[in-house]
Amino acid sequence: MMINNINPNLLYDNYIFNNTTIISAHISDLHFPVMDPYKQYSILEDQFIKKIEVMPRLDLICINGDLYDHKVMTASDATLYASMFIARLVEIAKMKNATLIILQGTISHDANQLKIYYHYMQRTDVDVRIVTNIRFEMVKGIRILCIPELYGIDEDYYQKILFHSDFYDFCIMHGTIKGAVYGDNVGQGRLFTIEDFLNCKGPIISGHIHKADTFYDHFYYCGSPYRWRFDDDCFKGFILMSYNSMSRKYFLDYEEIISDNYKTITLSELVNNNPIDTINYIRDLKQNQGIDYIRVKFDNLLSPANRMVINNTFRNDDTVTLEFFSPEREIARQAEEKIKEDNEKFSFLLDPRLTDEQKFVMWVNHLKNDEKYLTIEELESILREG
Numbered sequence: 001m002m003i004n005n006i007n008p009n010l011l012y013d014n015y016i017f018n019n020t021t022i023i024s025a026h027i028s029d030l031h032f033p034v035m036d037p038y039k040q041y042s043i044l045e046d047q048f049i050k051k052i053e054v055m056p057r058l059d060l061i062c063i064n065g066d067l068y069d070h071k072v073m074t075a076s077d078a079t080l081y082a083s084m085f086i087a088r089l090v091e092i093a094k095m096k097n098a099t100l101i102i103l104q105g106t107i108s109h110d111a112n113q114l115k116i117y118y119h120y121m122q123r124t125d126v127d128v129r130i131v132t133n134i135r136f137e138m139v140k141g142i143r144i145l146c147i148p149e150l151y152g153i154d155e156d157y158y159q160k161i162l163f164h165s166d167f168y169d170f171c172i173m174h175g176t177i178k179g180a181v182y183g184d185n186v187g188q189g190r191l192f193t194i195e196d197f198l199n200c201k202g203p204i205i206s207g208h209i210h211k212a213d214t215f216y217d218h219f220y221y222c223g224s225p226y227r228w229r230f231d232d233d234c235f236k237g238f239i240l241m242s243y244n245s246m247s248r249k250y251f252l253d254y255e256e257i258i259s260d261n262y263k264t265i266t267l268s269e270l271v272n273n274n275p276i277d278t279i280n281y282i283r284d285l286k287q288n289q290g291i292d293y294i295r296v297k298f299d300n301l302l303s304p305a306n307r308m309v310i311n312n313t314f315r316n317d318d319t320v321t322l323e324f325f326s327p328e329r330e331i332a333r334q335a336e337e338k339i340k341e342d343n344e345k346f347s348f349l350l351d352p353r354l355t356d357e358q359k360f361v362m363w364v365n366h367l368k369n370d371e372k373y374l375t376i377e378e379l380e381s382i383l384r385e386g
């Protein structure tokens with residue numbers, strides 16, 4: 001489900017008539033330096049900073065985790081541009097009398113590097129808070145639950161915060177809600193459910209999943225603000241919200257950020273043609289559809305000569321990625337699928353809840369392709385007779 005765009009004026013209508021409303025901006029998963037950090041900074045400067053800078057009111061700016069992509073060197077461009085970005089937000093917070101909250105994200109991404117910005121918390125002229133543990137923060141009378149991504153925390157502690165510490169207005173976090181990732185796999189982290197937020201009067205706005213999305217009506221992912229890879233061709237941007245603590249009403253507005261387009265296409269028809277036709281087809285497609293980075297998958301075998309011509313043409317062009325069909329790779333892929341299927345079929349053999357007799361019966365029935373070929377009772381009677 002996509003977040004609905006609403007008229008941004010509603011954000012202010014809600015505010016003007018009631019001073020129990022706060023207006024906030026939420027962005028997450030910036031991942032410096034997953035691509036050229038100067039490019040990341042420029043996109044954020046033009047399409048995030050400049051937009052929030054001119055807002056007539058702004059009470060809170062949140063970075064919902066994963067400012068960094070990995071551990072970086074102090075003297076790198078990543079540190080330079082990520083820090084310039086943070087410095088701009090601090091300036092805006094000061095100018096607007098707003099609070100800046102930076103949440104710690106995934107450990108392999110943020111890698112404790114938010115420490116670089118701890119000095120801002122010493123400032124008395126601007127309100128900067130860097131949150132690396134679960135806690136409530138008060139911002140202009142609004143109570144906000146902040147949940148960074150944490151590992152190996154005692155479940156009792158979550159229970160105490162989530163259920164035994166009074167109502168709060170809304171939640172900002174970096175983590176996984178049930179249903180958001182395949183298999184609900186969270187590693188050492190915690191899988192959250194919507195029931196965890198029974199004490200939350202407003203929405204939950206989270207980082208971590210890079211596709212902006214809504215779950216259970218009130219749980220929102222900001223998504224990452226720009227694209228940097230294939231298989232991620234969704235809408236990108238950040239969230240503006242107005243929340244009224246009296247009525248508990250809130251408006252969410254998803255602001256789009258324009259960035260590079262990544263597209264994957266599959267070619268099966270043109271493989272026997274003159275390679276020049278194929279090359280022109282790829283170039284035209286890229287130009288006509290405004291594709292910045294194209295990945296072309298050939299699902300048929302090309303002649304070695306054609307393959308060489310096409311490959312040489314795009315060899316030094318990093319905006320075109322070619323994936324040629326290879327019979328070896330196809331056989332390997334099919335074999336892999338078969339193994340996966342077999343693993344699922346025979347997983348009962350490793351199920352500790354089944355007895356050896358039950359496993360034997362299931363195995364025989366599988367081989368005979370007949371669910372009722374042998375029953376436990378029959379097996380027991382055969383064993384007794386023996």
Ligand SMILES: [Mn+2]
Pocket residue numbers: 029066109208209
């Ligand atoms: Mn992330």
